[in-house]
Amino acid sequence: MNAIKRILGIVWLLSGPLIIYFLLMGAVHNIDSNGEKDINNPVIWIIIIAIFFPIAIGLMIFGWYALKGVYNDTATSSVDQQ
Amino acid sequence: MKQASEAGLLRKVIGASSLGTMIEWYDFYIFGMLAKTISTEFFPEGNSTAALLSTLAIFAAGFIVRPFGALFFGRLGDLLGRKSTFLLTLVLMGGSTFLIGLVPGYRSIGIAAPLIVLLLRLLQGLALGGEYGGAATYVAEHAPAGKRGFYTSWIQTTATLGLFLALGVIMLVKMNLPDEQFNAEWGGWRYPFWFSILLVIVSVYIRLKMQESPLFAKLKSEGKVVKNPLKESFRKRDNFKMVLLALFGAAMGQGVIWYTGQFYAQSFLETKVALNFEQSRSVLLWAILFATPFFIFFGWLSDKAGRKWIMLLGMLLGVLTYRPIFNALLENAKTEQASEGNRVLSGTKKQSKLLAGTADSLITVTRHFELAGGIQYVQEQTDTLRSATTSITEGKPVIKDKVLPKNLYWKYVGLVFLLILYVTMVYGPIAAFLVELFPVHIRYTSMSLPYHIGNGVFGGLVPFIGVLLQTTFTEDPLVGLWYPIGIAALSFIIGAVYLRNRTPAS
Numbered sequence: 001m002n003a004i005k006r007i008l009g010i011v012w013l014l015s016g017p018l019i020i021y022f023l024l025m026g027a028v029h030n031i032d033s034n035g036e037k038d039i040n041n042p043v044i045w046i047i048i049i050a051i052f053f054p055i056a057i058g059l060m061i062f063g064w065y066a067l068k069g070v071y072n073d074t075a076t077s078s079v080d081q082q
Numbered sequence: 083m084k085q086a087s088e089a090g091l092l093r094k095v096i097g098a099s100s101l102g103t104m105i106e107w108y109d110f111y112i113f114g115m116l117a118k119t120i121s122t123e124f125f126p127e128g129n130s131t132a133a134l135l136s137t138l139a140i141f142a143a144g145f146i147v148r149p150f151g152a153l154f155f156g157r158l159g160d161l162l163g164r165k166s167t168f169l170l171t172l173v174l175m176g177g178s179t180f181l182i183g184l185v186p187g188y189r190s191i192g193i194a195a196p197l198i199v200l201l202l203r204l205l206q207g208l209a210l211g212g213e214y215g216g217a218a219t220y221v222a223e224h225a226p227a228g229k230r231g232f233y234t235s236w237i238q239t240t241a242t243l244g245l246f247l248a249l250g251v252i253m254l255v256k257m258n259l260p261d262e263q264f265n266a267e268w269g270g271w272r273y274p275f276w277f278s279i280l281l282v283i284v285s286v287y288i289r290l291k292m293q294e295s296p297l298f299a300k301l302k303s304e305g306k307v308v309k310n311p312l313k314e315s316f317r318k319r320d321n322f323k324m325v326l327l328a329l330f331g332a333a334m335g336q337g338v339i340w341y342t343g344q345f346y347a348q349s350f351l352e353t354k355v356a357l358n359f360e361q362s363r364s365v366l367l368w369a370i371l372f373a374t375p376f377f378i379f380f381g382w383l384s385d386k387a388g389r390k391w392i393m394l395l396g397m398l399l400g401v402l403t404y405r406p407i408f409n410a411l412l413e414n415a416k417t418e419q420a421s422e423g424n425r426v427l428s429g430t431k432k433q434s435k436l437l438a439g440t441a442d443s444l445i446t447v448t449r450h451f452e453l454a455g456g457i458q459y460v461q462e463q464t465d466t467l468r469s470a471t472t473s474i475t476e477g478k479p480v481i482k483d484k485v486l487p488k489n490l491y492w493k494y495v496g497l498v499f500l501l502i503l504y505v506t507m508v509y510g511p512i513a514a515f516l517v518e519l520f521p522v523h524i525r526y527t528s529m530s531l532p533y534h535i536g537n538g539v540f541g542g543l544v545p546f547i548g549v550l551l552q553t554t555f556t557e558d559p560l561v562g563l564w565y566p567i568g569i570a571a572l573s574f575i576i577g578a579v580y581l582r583n584r585t586p587a588s
Contacts, residue, residue: 005579012330012576030554044550051146051539062326070323071580 002072009066016060023049095224096236098292099217102172102285106213107244109179110206112274115252119271123187124196147204148538151211152530159216159526160311164295168216175209176282178202183275187267215530218513223295234513235381239374245344246370249363297522311527324519325532331581333536335397335573336508338566341541343501354559355415358483369498373506380510388583389515396507397570404563407497417459417481425452441469456487540569
């Protein structure tokens with residue numbers, strides 16, 4: 001199980017930049033000052049990217065911890081470790 | 083004797099905490115539910131889509147600031163105590179809601195109106211971010227270790243009961259007022275906002291009588307209150323890794339399941355299925371009523387079987403059955419059926435009005451139908467009569483105000499009940515799960531952030547991203563579901579692999 005946790009850690013680590021890339025590409029492709037659809041509205045994209053950027057970084061940190069084995073034999077809670 | 087008084091105290095603790103939290107949810111929901119009326123009232127007229135988007139942006143802003151509220155009030159709660167902090171959030175929320183009901187419309191005070199509403203909405207979001215963690219922690223710290231799931235599950239019912247109350251109050255006002263009076267600048271839509279102040283006064287009075295949580299009081303008396311809970315929670319790896327695990331392995335999936343079951347379902351019934359106002363709301367009300375006891379059941383069960391697999395099963399069921407369930411909601415109310423056996427309930431009603439700034443006219447034709455299966459609906463078509471050429475440009479027929487026959491209506495209640503049952507599975511045990519993940523001195527801060535990112539950001543964006551997906555993939559009416567399905571699947575995998583099942587024995 002610990003091996004799976006570590007391997008999946010790479011997936012989470014890579015998912016972070018991938019999410020940011022797709023969001024940026026989505027914004028570049030869809031923002032259109034002449035467009036009338038929601039998806040053309042830059043404000044919406046700014047909101048979404050601003051929210052998901054730190055979350056994607058959090059996912060990368062989660063992946064890094066998993067890869068490093070921090071979650072191996074996970075304690076039930078941080079209480080148990082203190 | 084001592085046992086009886088302890089049980090009485092626990093009942094009071096649960097009652098006081100749950101009532102206040104339910105009112106906070108009520109306050110938060112009525113704004114979203116009245117978004118259409120609010121957009122007309124507070125945003126420049128002329129472009130209804132822009133006005134609605136502005137309101138949606140405010141709605142989203144309300145959700146986005148929730149994590150900041152979690153940090154701000156979580157820190158206060160770990161420094162000053164649970165009781166005083168969640169008393170403050172209650173007053174802030176109730177006050178903001180009441181004031182929204184008092185803001186004059188855009189027609190009266192111009193741009194100040196949307197600005198004030200935005201500010202108040204942000205305050206609502208901040209307050210909500212601080213409330214839940216406080217209430218859950220407060221109850222959990224009073225509960226015996228083996229019954230935390232059961233006792234905190236009462237707090238978990240409040241979000242749904244708040245929705246129930248908001249739906250009920252709005253329906254009650256709307257059904258007793260004509261549309262013109264409801265939508266007027268100082269009309270009936272403001273009553274649910276004013277009603278909030280009464281609820282808050284009662285709840286503040288009850289909460290003022292409560293004592294501080296025994297665990298926090300002990301911590302304080304021993305001088306062990308942490309000086310910087312934020313630093314302790316997020317800089318210390320042993321705590322931070324749990325914050326991340328709580329977010330990605332539980333709260334993220336729970337948030338989307340919750341919003342899809344309660345919010346997306348209602349908007350889907352209203353916009354995609356095109357049920358009339360009363361049925362689109364009452365279907366949800368019945369489903370909530372039948373499903374609410376399951377919050378307590380799954381909270382109780384989590385004390386026996388552990389929290390992990392109950393929550394994850396709820397996510398998995400959502401992933402596997404969302405599309406079939408929503409597809410059934412759509413297909414069963416289809417009006418594009420063979421016309422044989424259908425009948426016209428009322429004759430053609432024509433309305434004609436001049437198109438502003440031109441000599442052209444808009445002709446609206448309204449007809450009421452009943453299908454052979456008993457579904458009634460209104461078909462409205464608006465054609466444009468060109469004065470110069472006397473030609474007519476035909477508009478697209480719009481189906482609206484569907485009314486389901488009794489048997490089908492209850493089938494819909496059953497389907498929505500399933501969606502909310504999944505909500506009870508993921509949501510019932512999560513307060514106990516989060517509370518047990520972190521030590522007392524940083525509990526309020528540490529549990530609030532993942533919860534509000536999960537619910538506020540991931541959950542709150544379900545309708546928003548649904549609209550975005552629908553704009554791109556116009557052919558598939560269920561395309562908006564891929565977002566909650568994907569997020570719930572991801573959370574299921576992370577939870578299944580990394581979380582350990584906590585049972586009393588472990």
